[in-house]
Amino acid sequence: MNQPEVAQSLSLDGSIGEGGGQVLRTALSLSLCLQRPFHIDNIRIGRDRPGLQPQHLAAVRAAAAISDAEVEGAGPGSTSLSFAPGPVRAGVYRFDIGTAGSTGLLLQTLLPALMLGEDESTLTLDGGTHNPRAPTFEYLNQAFLPMINRMGPQVQAELIRPGFHPEGGGRIRVHIRPAVHLWPLQIPRRGKVLTLDAQALVAKLPLEIAERELAVIQAGLAVHAGGLQAHRTEDCISTGNAVWVSVYSEHITEVFSALGEKGVPAEEVAQGLVDAVRAYLDEDVPVGPWLADQLLLPMALAGQGGFRTIQPGSHTRTQIEVIAAFTGRRFQVRTADHGHVFITLE
Template sequence: MNQPEVAQPLSLDGSIGEGGGQVLRTALSLSLCLQRPFRIENIRIGRKRPGLQPQHLAAVRAATAISDAVVEGDAPGSTALSFAPGPVRAGVYHFDIGTAGSTGLLLQTLLPALMLGEDDSTLTLDGGTHNPLAPTFEYLNQAYLPMINRMGPQIQAELVRPGFYPEGGGRIRVHIRPAVHLWPLQIPRRGKVLTLDGQALVANLPLEIAERELAVLQSGLAVHAGGLQAHRVEDCISTGNAVWVSVYSEHITEVFSVLGEKGVPAETVAQSLVDQVRTYLDEDVPVGPWLADQLLLPMALAGQGSFRSLEPSAHTTTQIEVIAAFTGRRFQVRPTDKGHVLISLE
């Protein structure tokens, strides 16, 4: 009797591009969606602590849990991993990273497969919700997920409690209603800027810190007093501060955020955020540098789409490389004007 054909594992080099955990997370997402096994070597080989760290292991094990994958190499510090997924199962899942590792990055690993599933899913993810080198919850909820919802799925996210580095202990809950297929995104322009609002959050710190940050936002940006809000929470195990600005435009919402640092004045923290927002507004592009690389994977699954952004970051070019390896299709990056580019998949 003939045996069913088994797809050959795709071979990946984890040191390509920016050489961080993004290569692994994108590979896991595409492997789940396309049911394509892969083997990756040189995982984070150039980093201070190479190989799989707790946040990367959490992504591997969560991807394994929703697909009954066969995995080799999922151990702390491992620089090589083999992953062969089974069919993705919708359901109610709870994953604890165990550290302050990013719940947002874990969500972005699992979401593509679950939003194309046959039934609703609910994810409860424990770990960090406000990390220095990862999307904050507010960014996910106001900038990233609305773009995903525009493509057909319906995703609702809730911040149960914040979690800051290094204690973590945060929790987000996400409900996913999948779509039969994804509509392509077309974002050629930002349109008129409608309004800006600014918010500051402190956990187990004086509210005065948040109020000082908002005063800087009010003086440095066109944010009216009614669009400024300070929040203080105590029912969490971590201590931290985050401040963010949401830019609402006709065709897109972008969110920029900065985390407070011990010993850095609140005014300095807020001014760095003002500078980020001003740069975005002056450039007159719809898609900022972080959203650019995060939209590529869902656009690849839709098979079509385009948007205008700034010169691609290392994360964006790395994402393009990994997507091409899995799908054989490459995004086109065409210069337009003023240093802007049109990124498209046709």
């Protein structure tokens, strides 16, 4: 993707689309990659706690640290921010969100620039690794990062210890070997479903919770007994439970996760996960709803690509708008059969 000849500052309205932290994170990523400064107003203006919260400030400060950026407005609760990046520097970095904020979302903010850098980088990120409404570590490692690696960079991630809300304290370590350019992704079909496996993790909780979840999954999905694994750890700060199902197909792997909640039976947590996996299998699309919006930014950096998915939600449409604002190019959403869509950049 060509950079603008003149790096004019871009003005963004943070209330567009879903109006959450995604607008800011995508803007930070594209600003680093394209070396284009931006100013954003109305950050998370419609949320119960509007403005910059610790997890968003962590993303701003980390993006600034890897690029010596000039930043104005990076304070708690701020609804406006100016960000002017310098050249991105590869290196060894450690960033602590300071709360249970998502390490996965922080990684996705920094990764695009570092995977196109001049040298290898290593990130150690502290915070939450299994968060509601954010990619879990297993999703990143098995679904998202393999797509990035298919485009040319080589990214390896390791879960050092899990971190759950509200204590956090999790840690992931990610090694990034950059690529000179990105190969376009074309994912028109899922192909044959090869196998499913399911795992459940409990941190400082009885293993029996994980075993009950896996029993529900085994009864509801075609997961053979050898594909079921229960894990328990005490090597963490927080208490929590996560369960996930990996769907391995010919052309893609998708991962679906659920988190235990206080007062919610393990069987109910697992049944919700079973329903989500069944819905994906019934749709017969390769790219699920979460991966859809997360693939758009790397595809935009590659300059072209496309995939088949279900009708896009607010996050996907928001991503399309922010990318168009920075690049002047817009993904096309074309209706396909069975209510599916092709999302393409040509």
